Amino acid sequence: xxxxxxxPSRVICKSGTSVKIECRSLxxxxxxxxxYRQFPKQSLMLMATSNEGSKATYEQGVEKDKxxxxxxxxxLSTLTVTSAHPEDSSFYICSARDPGHTNTGELFFGExxxxxxx
Amino acid sequence: AQSVTQPDIHxxxxxxxxxxxxxxxSYGATPYLFWYVQSPGRGLQLLLKYFSGDxxxxxxxxxxxxxxxxxxxxxxxxxxxxxxxxAEYFCAVGTLNNDMxxxxxxxxxxxx
Numbered sequence: 387x388x389x390x391x392x393x394p395s396r397v398i399c400k401s402g403t404s405v406k407i408e409c410r411s412l413x414x415x416x417x418x419x420x421x422y423r424q425f426p427k428q429s430l431m432l433m434a435t436s437n438e439g440s441k442a443t444y445e446q447g448v449e450k451d452k453x454x455x456x457x458x459x460x461x462l463s464t465l466t467v468t469s470a471h472p473e474d475s476s477f478y479i480c481s482a483r484d485p486g487h488t489n490t491g492e493l494f495f496g497e498x499x500x501x502x503x504x
Numbered sequence: 505a506q507s508v509t510q511p512d513i514h515x516x517x518x519x520x521x522x523x524x525x526x527x528x529x530s531y532g533a534t535p536y537l538f539w540y541v542q543s544p545g546r547g548l549q550l551l552l553k554y555f556s557g558d559x560x561x562x563x564x565x566x567x568x569x570x571x572x573x574x575x576x577x578x579x580x581x582x583x584x585x586x587x588x589x590x591a592e593y594f595c596a597v598g599t600l601n602n603d604m605x606x607x608x609x610x611x612x613x614x615x616x
Contacts, residue, residue, distance in 0.1 A: 420603045420604070427611075428608070428609070429594065429606045429607060429608045429609050430548075430594070430606045431606075432603050432604075432605070435603060477545075479547060479548070481604070490536060490553060490555045491536030491555055491598040491599055491604075492536070492538070492550070492553055492598070493598065493603070493604050495540075495547055495548045496547060497546070497547040498546070498547045500545065
């Protein structure tokens, strides 16, 4: 099946710094990727839809200036948490749709990135 | 917009016992339905999916789920639970062109 990879898997940073998380589709091209956020013992909540070559679409309540998304190529989307604070600590998961699997609606998920802001 | 409800936050079953995790969805058209499992601190693993055809779908690890349109349900079942099945289970509904929406999750504890 299609493979989506995230990096880093874990990151610890100081409050006020910025952190970048990468999401790559390894064996397919993804025009659209999705970024989810998961707090401990909670479900995945969609943050934004990343569109290759255009601006991301953010869900209501998600600060676009805080969570910068760039989808510069068909295999890479990045999420940058700017001026991170402890409340931004969370598990961030990206996903993508493989054009070869569009008839099932399935998304392929990365392994997730755990961000801890001190 | 699509939405998913998992009524049970936490379920405990004995090893070897049968399991059923409930999932109800809300969507105006034919949904694409999924069950994922997540171990602590890990990503999601797809157990099974339904998008058309036979309403009883078989997945990995001995899991199955049945799509019941009349009840807007897609319950996950396993006839005999193993200790390694202890994890968080998420039901999700998707569409062809949009994102996937997840239920709140059900945490499964397996007693020896």
